[in-house]
Amino acid sequence: MSSPHDDRQGRTPFAYTYPPADTFLHGYDNAYRVGDPALAGGRSLRGSLIIAAVGILAIIAVLVAFLWFLSERSASTSGLAPTPPSVTSVPSPWGDAEGAPNVIQAPQLAPVEEASTDVDAARSEAEALLSHAGFSRVALIGVLTTKEVGQSFYTEAAATEAVDSLGVNWVEQAQRSGQELIEGEMGFSPSSLYEFLVGEEMGGFTPEEATAGVRDIRVDWSDEAVKAARFNLAEGLSTPDTLLQDLLEEGFTREQANEAVTEVVGETRQRAV
Numbered sequence: 461m462s463s464p465h466d467d468r469q470g471r472t473p474f475a476y477t478y479p480p481a482d483t484f485l486h487g488y489d490n491a492y493r494v495g496d497p498a499l500a501g502g503r504s505l506r507g508s509l510i511i512a513a514v515g516i517l518a519i520i521a522v523l524v525a526f527l528w529f530l531s532e533r534s535a536s537t538s539g540l541a542p543t544p545p546s547v548t549s550v551p552s553p554w555g556d557a558e559g560a561p562n563v564i565q566a567p568q569l570a571p572v573e574e575a576s577t578d579v580d581a582a583r584s585e586a587e588a589l590l591s592h593a594g595f596s597r598v599a600l601i602g603v604l605t606t607k608e609v610g611q612s613f614y615t616e617a618a619a620t621e622a623v624d625s626l627g628v629n630w631v632e633q634a635q636r637s638g639q640e641l642i643e644g645e646m647g648f649s650p651s652s653l654y655e656f657l658v659g660e661e662m663g664g665f666t667p668e669e670a671t672a673g674v675r676d677i678r679v680d681w682s683d684e685a686v687k688a689a690r691f692n693l694a695e696g697l698s699t700p701d702t703l704l705q706d707l708l709e710e711g712f713t714r715e716q717a718n719e720a721v722t723e724v725v726g727e728t729r730q731r732a733v
Contacts, residue, residue: 582614582622590628594636596657597623598664634665634673642679647688650674650681651711685712685720693724700725 582604589595589603604619614622638653648656657663657670665673685707692698698706703725707717 578614578618579622579625582619583625585614586619586623586626590626590633594633594638594640596633596637596664596666596669597628597630598660599662600628602664630665630669631672631676634663634669635676636673637663637665638670638673638677639679642677642684645687646691647684647686649684649688649707649711649716653677681712682716682719685716686723688712689720689724693728700728 586600586604589600595603600623601616601619604614604622605616606613634657638648638657641653641656642648654670654674657665657673658667663670688710689698689703689707692703692706693700700721704717704721707720708714712720
């Protein structure tokens, strides 16, 4: 259906073609759209725009997926340290030359020494103790196994093995211990010094070791009798009346005891005056 329109300014009138009446009820008829050049042109342009938009979106999607893949790969490998080169061999600088070795063997490190055992530590401590004083074998092992005395507490097995490995001359140690004792203020007779050296609580030497040690000591036993007499009176162990008998019981000879009593009691009387 056409409707003529006047061009009131003298221009050529044009005709407008209405779509079929049922178009507004059911939409544009396909046949009508194909037959209408104006609608066909619009459809062609709109389709081209849609295709272009879809293509752009597809390209964007591909780029986004590729960037995501790169980021995931970087994150998965960023925490890994590079693989270190082999420490057992390195490539030969001569390459594949004939007769040249394929690899150069890296120098091997010396094995780390094992930590000291209890026996080694006990041996070191025993040597330190012997450098300061004389000890019997029994006394030295006792010090090493007594926590309150030694620097460390060792088992009896470790201490025994350590002491026996030193090769100590115990007779010389007995002589040394006896020499240290008579340098004090107590005063010893040969028999009382022997008893001291073989005593389990103090000396711990064997009878043979103690006998040889006392025999080889450099000492004046008369001087020891005087020291013993003075010590006994000072500590209240003896009185002037009992001093002679006490010195005889300690093992001094009568001559040594008489000389000691005469000297010490005379000194006491002089101080009293």
